[in-house]
Amino acid sequence: MxxxxxxxxxxxxxxxxxxxxxxxxxxxxxxxxxxxxxxxxxxxxxxxxxxxxxxxxxxxxxxxxxxxxxxxxxxxxxxxxxxxxxxxxxxxxxxxxxxxxxxxxxxxxxxxxxxxxxxxTIQVPVFIHKSISGIARAGDLRGFKVGTKEGDAAVSELATRGVSTIALYPSYEDIVEAAARNDIRIFCIDAPPAYYYLYKRGIDADFRIAFILNExxxxxxxxxxxxxxxxxxxxxxxxxxxxxxxxxxxxxxGSELSRRFGLRIIGAVAVGAALLVIILIGISWDLRRRVARATESLHEKVILLEASEARNRAFISVLPDIIFTLDRRGTFIESSTAESNKLAFPPEAFIGKRLDEVGFPADIVSGFMQELVAAIDGNSITNYEYSLPGDSGMQRFEGRIVPLTGDLAILVIRDITELRRQEQLLSSSLLEKEVLLKEIHHRVKNNMQVISSLIQLQSYSLRDELDRELLHETQARINAMAAIHELLYQSPDLSSVDAGEYLGTVIEELSQGYDATGIRCVAETVKLGLDEAMPLGLITNELLMNSIKYAYGAGERGLVEVRLGLEGNIVVLAVADHGKGLAPGIDPMTSTSMGFTLVRSLSEQLGGTITFGATEGFRAELRFPSRQPPEAS
Structure with missing residues (x-):
């Protein structure tokens, strides 16, 4: 040639x-x-x-x-x-x-x-691997990746004939090296350098000329x-x-070989040929057996390869994404998509060109290039979101950049306009519901304060001190329940409250209502839901009222201690005083009084246990499992 x-x-x-x-x-x-x-x-x-x-x-x-x-x-x-x-x-x-x-x-x-x-005059052939068949013209290359040299006239020739998946390489030798590594199996190279580099690399027997693209x-x-x-x-x-x-x-x-041979050369060739025939006859059965096995194995590999390529093409065809291969400079090397109408430009308009040469806005190009370099240098996946005008207004896109070997990366583009719109609608809906729920808690708290005020007004008309005390206790219980609604109204988190802060509000209400100045509270940060916090507040209210009323004599202001903490996932509440203790014959576990009955009932509601007893004064300890997940340390 x-x-x-x-x-x-x-x-x-x-x-x-x-x-x-x-x-x-x-x-x-x-x-x-x-x-x-x-x-x-x-x-x-x-x-x-x-x-x-x-x-x-x-x-x-x-x-x-x-x-x-x-x-x-x-x-x-x-x-x-x-x-x-x-x-x-x-x-x-x-x-x-x-x-x-x-x-x-x-x-x-x-x-x-x-x-x-x-x-x-130079011929420009298209070379295919010997395992590939069915390619006789340029139209048969659609869907295959074709390697060619950057800047070569073959790039525009292939694009004109509808070939969009083109892998660009700096030189013909780089293309042959890629073919030797099985990175590409179809490529277009001018004939003289193609023969040179294929023979030099020793893979000339692995490739065939499918057709001549042009001359x-x-x-x-x-x-x-x-x-x-x-x-x-x-x-x-x-x-x-x-x-x-x-x-x-x-x-x-080089020059053509001389066609005149001496008799000695002819004789030597004849003897060599005869010896070769004898050797071949002796080992032909072994070669046939090996060739048959190798052919069968190769046939199986070709079938597997064709099936793998078919799966890959089918996988890409069902994806809603556009997939590009770019180098570090932002040059488009190849593209794959099942729907070419999704492309802002036809493949021949950007294959072989950089991002800043295609027509994208400068801010998008700058952002993409930063993320592209970061992905390649850091060998990690990066994301970049951007907006472009579309037929129905501005559209939002996400570009995910995945580094490959060398200075190459895959860019996967997905239209996320509808996703972002749904997220915005969901965020607005949640905000409206939070405002509504806070308003409900606020109104419940106000209504309970109105009930508490009505009870207090009613107590002024009662002459019996015992009746007034019963109304006072009821008012304290209502205030304890109203306090949690006030906290939820003021809290940014409507699903839980800080139990320590809640108990502080309950203690403050009791201190003002009973003029009790000796209550001391030590509480850790414990997050509880509404269905846990309200029973805890009522239990605390009942135990404190018991200590305030009965622990010390008339006019005395003794110490009452409240402790709240966590032991693993167990909430522990302890209320203790150093007063007179319980009257003889009173057992909190069997007492029918309103206060102890409430304490026992609410403890069961929490799924916990309540114990009483102290060597001096009165002490009660409540333990129940928290339903809130532990906070990350």
Whole structure:
């Protein structure tokens, strides 16, 4: 194949020499040479055998030798700069260099370049792994990932033919390396470097040519307006003798083998062939057995691989997401989605371009790039939310960035407009319910205070001191229940109250109502629900009223201690005084008095136990399990 390309190149060059013969005299006058003493040529540095680097990194190949011959012929110094192809085009388009070599003519380039006559015809095949079949034209590539070189004319050619899943690589050698690692199984590379790198990597037997995507011609090009440089270049190459060009081709493409063989060689080949046949006959049965087993194993692996690829495509087809692969610079390498209408731009508008080149707002690009770099550097998943105008107003999107190997990451885009709208509605609904519940607690507290005031007014009309005392006790119980509604109304958490704070309010009400100044309370922070806190407050109220009324003599103000705490998940309440203790014959566990009956009943309601007893005075201890989850430490 390389020999055929060399022969074709020489034929094209011969035709170019004949067409340029009339211009040699003008070149001989040296007008362009006199006007320019040096030029800079940009070229792909990974296009063997035309231009590539040796083991020391020095540029070599057909074009290097041709430009050196051009330099000797014209006397104009040539600076030959090899770069990755996409980088070479970017630099040339920004004004760096005078000539760009190994360039195909495309519609986009024709608008900004002036081209020389073609000097080599290059085929652009699509290579597929030998395990893949059923691909005969560009349309069959839809749904497959196709590797190609960044900046190559094949990128736009594939996109034009409807291929959207394109993986971009800096060079042809990087593509072949990726194929050797099984990262890609389909790729598009110009024929000369493809054969070179496939043979060099030793995987030429693993890949086949599915079809020829197109056939193009190599040109040298200058920017529009620099046609004087182009004339200088063409006149210089026209002046190089054909024998020099052919010698350069032989150096890099080789020569055809001589077809004359000696008798000794023929005899040696015959003997070798006979020995080989004998050996093959001796081991053929073993080889057939091994080949059969290997073929069966390979067939099973191909079936599994095809099934895996089918599952992956089916999985992507049911996802509501858009999936992109980007590099660290924010360049779109490939995209996958079951619904292409979800894309803000068609694939050919952004594949191979950076985020800031597609048309997204600057603030979104800046935010995305920060999260992209953070995900790759930190090897962790990051999220970024942003809004874009849609058909029905502003739409909200979430971008989840997942790092891959190297400087690559997957970006998963999901439309979360409806989710955020539902969250906003739920938040508003919860706020309204909280306001309503607080208002209910406030009104219950007010109603209970009204009842308490009515009882107090009623007590003024009673003459019997015992009756007034009964109403006073009832009023204290109502105040204890009203206090918890007041706390819930003022609390930001409607599901629980601080039991210590609640008991403090109950003690304050009793101290004012009975003029008791000796009550001391030590309480830990214990969170309780309404159905636990209210019975606890009523029990505390009854025990304190007992100590205030009966522990000390008339006019005495002794100490009454209240302690509240937690032992694991058990709430412990202790009320004790140092007074006279219970009257003889009174057992709190069997007493039918209103106070002790309430204490026992409410203890059972809490699922706890109440114990009484002390060597001095009176002491009661309540223990019950808390229903609230423990707070995180």
């Amino acid at each position: 390389d020999v055929m390309i060399g022969t074709l190149n020489r034929a094209i060059l011969t035709l170019g020499f004949l067409l340029a013969a009339g211009a040699l005299s003008a070149f001989g006058q040296g007008s362009e040479t006199a006007a320019r003493q040096a030029i800079t040529v940009l070229c792909d540095d990974n296009y063997a055998p035309y231009a590539f680097r040796d083991s020391d990194g020095t540029m070599q190949g057909i074009l290097v030798d041709q430009w050196q011959a051009w330099e000797r012929k014209t006397g104009v110094t040539v600076s030959f700069v090899g770069l990755p192809w996409a980088e070479a085009q970017r630099r040339f388009n920004t004004g760096v260099g005078d000539v760009i070599d190994t360039v195909f003519v495309t519609k986009e380039r024709a608008a900004i370049y002036s081209f020389s006559a073609p000097y080599a 193009g011609a190599f040109h040298r090009a200058v920017r529009k307006g620099d046609e004087d440089i182009l004339r200088l270049v063409e006149h210089g190459f026209a002046a190089i003798p054909l024998s020099t060009i052919e010698g350069i081709d032989r150096k890099w493409l």
